[in-house]
Amino acid sequence: MRNIKMSIEYDGGRYQGWQRLGDSDKTIQGKIENILSEMTKTNIEIVGSGRTDAGTHAKGQVANFKTTSNLDLVAMRDYLNTYLPRDIIVKELEEVPERFHARYNVVGKKYSYYVWNTAVPSAFERNYSYHYPEQLDVDRMNEACSKLIGTHDFIGFSSLKKTKKSTVRTIDEITIHREGDLLNFTFIGEGFLYKMVRIIMGTLLEIGAGTKSPECIDAIFKSGVRSDAGMTVPSQGLFLDEVYYD
Amino acid sequence: MRNIKMSIEYDGGRYQGWQRLGDSDKTIQGKIENILSEMTKTNIEIVGSGRTDAGTHAKGQVANFKTTSNLDLVAMRDYLNTYLPRDIIVKELEEVPERFHARYNVVGKKYSYYVWNTAVPSAFERNYSYHYPEQLDVDRMNEACSKLIGTHDFIGFSSLKKTKKSTVRTIDEITIHREGDLLNFTFIGEGFLYKMVRIIMGTLLEIGAGTKSPECIDAIFKSGVRSDAGMTVPSQGLFLDEVYYD
Numbered sequence: 001m002r003n004i005k006m007s008i009e010y011d012g013g014r015y016q017g018w019q020r021l022g023d024s025d026k027t028i029q030g031k032i033e034n035i036l037s038e039m040t041k042t043n044i045e046i047v048g049s050g051r052t053d054a055g056t057h058a059k060g061q062v063a064n065f066k067t068t069s070n071l072d073l074v075a076m077r078d079y080l081n082t083y084l085p086r087d088i089i090v091k092e093l094e095e096v097p098e099r100f101h102a103r104y105n106v107v108g109k110k111y112s113y114y115v116w117n118t119a120v121p122s123a124f125e126r127n128y129s130y131h132y133p134e135q136l137d138v139d140r141m142n143e144a145c146s147k148l149i150g151t152h153d154f155i156g157f158s159s160l161k162k163t164k165k166s167t168v169r170t171i172d173e174i175t176i177h178r179e180g181d182l183l184n185f186t187f188i189g190e191g192f193l194y195k196m197v198r199i200i201m202g203t204l205l206e207i208g209a210g211t212k213s214p215e216c217i218d219a220i221f222k223s224g225v226r227s228d229a230g231m232t233v234p235s236q237g238l239f240l241d242e243v244y245y246d
Numbered sequence: 247m248r249n250i251k252m253s254i255e256y257d258g259g260r261y262q263g264w265q266r267l268g269d270s271d272k273t274i275q276g277k278i279e280n281i282l283s284e285m286t287k288t289n290i291e292i293v294g295s296g297r298t299d300a301g302t303h304a305k306g307q308v309a310n311f312k313t314t315s316n317l318d319l320v321a322m323r324d325y326l327n328t329y330l331p332r333d334i335i336v337k338e339l340e341e342v343p344e345r346f347h348a349r350y351n352v353v354g355k356k357y358s359y360y361v362w363n364t365a366v367p368s369a370f371e372r373n374y375s376y377h378y379p380e381q382l383d384v385d386r387m388n389e390a391c392s393k394l395i396g397t398h399d400f401i402g403f404s405s406l407k408k409t410k411k412s413t414v415r416t417i418d419e420i421t422i423h424r425e426g427d428l429l430n431f432t433f434i435g436e437g438f439l440y441k442m443v444r445i446i447m448g449t450l451l452e453i454g455a456g457t458k459s460p461e462c463i464d465a466i467f468k469s470g471v472r473s474d475a476g477m478t479v480p481s482q483g484l485f486l487d488e489v490y491y492d
Binding site: 009010011057059077081086087088089090091092120121122123124126128 | 255256257303305327332333334335337338366367368369370372374
C-alpha cells in the first residue's frame with residue numbers, strides 16, 4: 001500500500017468547507033475523493049490536516065491517502081488538476097512512510113487573515129479579504145497580540161460551548177504587515193479552536209479601531225465568555241497557509 | 247454643468263467589455279450609466295478613455311460625465327459603490343474643467359499582462375493571469391521588446407483588416423518582471439490597436455519558449471500580416487493599469 005501526501009491550494013468561495021458532508025458535492029474533500037476514486041477505480045478516502053470552514057481558502061492544506069495504484073506521482077497530479085474544478089489545485093504529491101497521518105502528525109499551522117483597510121472597496125480583493133474601512137492603530141493591536149501569544153485557555157475566543165475537551169492552546173507568533181491598503185495578519189500555533197482565528201481577528205480590529213482596549217484580552221481569558229470578545233470576521237479573508245509536521 | 251472625472255477599477259470576468267451594447271446589462275459602461283442615471287434622476291452618458299475587451303480587467307480606467315447634480319463627490323462615490331456590483335468600484339471622483347474629455351485628451355496608457363509560468367496552475371491567479379507552463383527565456387523576450395519599442399506600423403499585431411485609419415503607433419516602454427511564478431509584462435504607449443497587446447504577448451511567449459526568434463518582430467513589421475505573429479492570448483490576463491492625461 002502506498003501512502004501519498006498531498007499539498008492542496010483552494011479558493012474556498014464556492015464550497016461548504018473542507019470536510020465531506022454525506023454525498024455533498026460542495027466540499028473540497030468530496031471533490032478530491034471523487035476524482036481520486038475515478039482515477040484509481042477504487043474507493044479512496046483522504047485524511048485532511050483539519051477542517052476549514054465554508055468560504056475559507058487554503059494555500060497549503062495537507063492531506064494523505066492510501067492506494068495500491070502504481071501511477072507515477074506527476075501523472076497523478078496532472079490527472080487531478082485536469083479533472084478537479086479550477087479553484088482546487090493539487091500543488092504536490094509525495095510518497096511518505098505508511099505511518100504518516102495528515103491529522104495526527106500535525107505539529108503546527110499557519111493562518112493568514114487579510115483586511116482591506118481603506119474607505120473604497122477593492123474589485124480584486126473582494127473575495128480574499130474583509131473590507132474594514134475604520135482607521136486601525138497597529139501599535140494597539142500589537143500590544144494585544146503580545147497578550148495573546150503563549151499558552152492560554154481560548155474558550156472565550158471560540159464558538160464552542162463548555163466542553164470536556166481541553167480548550168487550552170498555544171499561539172507561537174502573530175504578525176501584522178501592511179502592504180498598501182491590504183493588512184495581513186498571520187497566526188502560527190500548535191492548533192486552533194473552531195472559529196478561534198476569526199474571533200481573535202474581530203477582537204483585534206475593535207482594539208485597533210479604539211472601541212476595545214488591549215487589556216480586554218486579559219479580561220476575556222479571565223471570564224472565558226464569548227460575548228466579551230469581538231465579532232467573528234467573515235471567512236473569505238482567512239487562508240490556511242501552511243501545515244507543519246516533524 | 248459640472249464635468250466629473252471618474253477613476254474606475256473592475257474585474258472584467260463577468261462582463262462583455264467596457265462599451266455599452268444597446269440595452270445590455272453586461273457591460274461596465276452600462277452598469278455605471280444605469281446607477282448614475284438613477285442617482286441623478288436624469289439620463290447620464292459617460293465617456294470612457296477607450297474600450298476594454300470582454301474579460302479584460304482595469305485598475306485605472308478613466309471616464310467622465312456631465313451633470314447638473316450638486317451632490318458632494320464623496321457621497322456620489324459612496325452611492326455608486328453601494329449600488330454597483332462588487333466587481334466594479336469607483337475609486338475616485340474629481341471635478342474637472344468643462345473641456346476635459348476622457349477619450350480625446352488621452353496622451354498615453356499603461357497595460358499589464360500576467361502569465362502564470364509554472365507547471366501547476368494557481369487557484370487564486372486563475373482568473374487574473376494566463377497559465378503558460380513552458381519555460382520562458384526572458385533575455386530573448388527582452389531582445390524582442392527592444393525591437394517593438396518605438397514608432398511602427400503595428401497592423402500585423404492587430405486583428406484589424408487593412409483600413410484607411412493609421413495603424414502606426416508608438417510604444418514607449420515594455421518591462422518584464424518575475425515575482426515567483428507570476429510574470430508581469432507592462433506596456434506603456436500613446437495608444438494601442440484592437441487586440442494589439444494580446445497579440446504582442448502571444449508573440450513574446452512564443453519567442454520566450456523558443457518557437458519563434460526575436461527577429462520575427464522585424465519580419466512582422468515588414469509583412470504586416472497577422473498570421474506571422476503569435477496567438478491572441480486570453481483576455482483574463484490583461485489589465486488597463488493607468489490612463490495618462492496632460
